[in-house]
Amino acid sequence: LKELMQQLKGLPSETVDGHRVEVAANVSSASDLAAVLKNDAEGIGLFRSEFIYMGRDTLPSEEEQFNIYKLAIETMAGKRVIIRTLDIGADKEASAFHLPKEENPALGMRAIRICLKRPEIFKTQLRAILRASAFGKAAIMFPLITSVWEVWKAREILDEVRMELDKKGIAYDHHMEVGIMVETPAAALISDKLAKEVDFFSIGTNDLSQYTLVVDRTSRVLSDFFNPHHPAVLKLIQMTVENAHKAGIWVGMCGELGSDLSITETFLRMGVDEFSVAPYSVLPLRKQIRSIDLSK
Numbered sequence: 578l579k580e581l582m583q584q585l586k587g588l589p590s591e592t593v594d595g596h597r598v599e600v601a602a603n604v605s606s607a608s609d610l611a612a613v614l615k616n617d618a619e620g621i622g623l624f625r626s627e628f629i630y631m632g633r634d635t636l637p638s639e640e641e642q643f644n645i646y647k648l649a650i651e652t653m654a655g656k657r658v659i660i661r662t663l664d665i666g667a668d669k670e671a672s673a674f675h676l677p678k679e680e681n682p683a684l685g686m687r688a689i690r691i692c693l694k695r696p697e698i699f700k701t702q703l704r705a706i707l708r709a710s711a712f713g714k715a716a717i718m719f720p721l722i723t724s725v726w727e728v729w730k731a732r733e734i735l736d737e738v739r740m741e742l743d744k745k746g747i748a749y750d751h752h753m754e755v756g757i758m759v760e761t762p763a764a765a766l767i768s769d770k771l772a773k774e775v776d777f778f779s780i781g782t783n784d785l786s787q788y789t790l791v792v793d794r795t796s797r798v799l800s801d802f803f804n805p806h807h808p809a810v811l812k813l814i815q816m817t818v819e820n821a822h823k824a825g826i827w828v829g830m831c832g833e834l835g836s837d838l839s840i841t842e843t844f845l846r847m848g849v850d851e852f853s854v855a856p857y858s859v860l861p862l863r864k865q866i867r868s869i870d871l872s873k
């Protein structure tokens with residue numbers, strides 16, 4: 578089996594009838610980078626930047642972040658690295674933020690909400706990402722979007738940081754793509770409107786399932802109820818893909834469902850353009866894609 582997987586390296590992620598998609602990898606720690614290369618991922622589709630902020634009492638400096646993003650971008654040598662901005666709160670604890678205790682943290686102060694409320698922290702991260710973008714191909718992605726104004730606001734802050742860098746003559750990639758995660762039912766339902774504001778979508782099936790099915794994604798006792806194949810979830814995914822393509826943008830998927838080979842064909846038929854999965858799932862997914870014939 579291992580040898581079979583080795584043979585898939587360097588081959589395109591393309592169906593029997595020639596429909597090509599991209600299979601990228603998710604990165605949840607700096608040590609994942611080696612696995613991304615080893616498994617021949619076509620890019621990093623989800624760089625979970627929050628790991629830099631977790632398990633410590635102080636916030637990481639711009640320089641510390643810059644070095645980590647730059648390392649990831651240089652490691653990928655021209656392949657796209659999609660850096661997701663801070664996604665803490667709920668299942669992702671970060672003590673340096675001193676977040677208030679909440680009754681329902683999954684419905685509380687987390688992800689983009691924290692960034693918009695504390696723009697100084699957000700700006701430090703954006704500056705680090707922008708500076709690192711000069712060293713290869715980076716993209717930026719905002720998590721847990723539920724409305725258009727959040728995208729406007731986040732982009733406004735990003736533009737402020739760009740102008741500050743321009744003023745200082747600091748280099749960055751002026752053509753860097755800006756996207757959002759579609760991982761809330763609200764975002765999927767207004768994906769026609771959101772698609773006009775960004776360069777791409779990435780569907781986060783973990784949170785999309787949690788919020789659609791009203792099932793805590795971390796709960797062991799509820800695991801029988803956590804069914805990402807639920808028709809409601811699939812309908813939201815389909816709607817998101819259709820609205821992305823209508824607006825002429827590409828759409829990826831970076832939740833766990835992307836590596837569920839039993840449903841790969843469905844997503845290819847829907848038109849998902851990119852999958853980002855755990856590094857060890859890259860080659861099995863490529864193998865599955867190469868066995869599917871969409872003309873049948």
Ligand code: PEP
Pocket residue numbers: 623625664760780781782783784785831832833
């Ligand atoms: C998701 O929610 O599906 C996702 C990819 O992000 P995370 O698992 O980091 O919340």
Ligand code: MG
Pocket residue numbers: 720760781783784
């Ligand atoms: Mg998520």
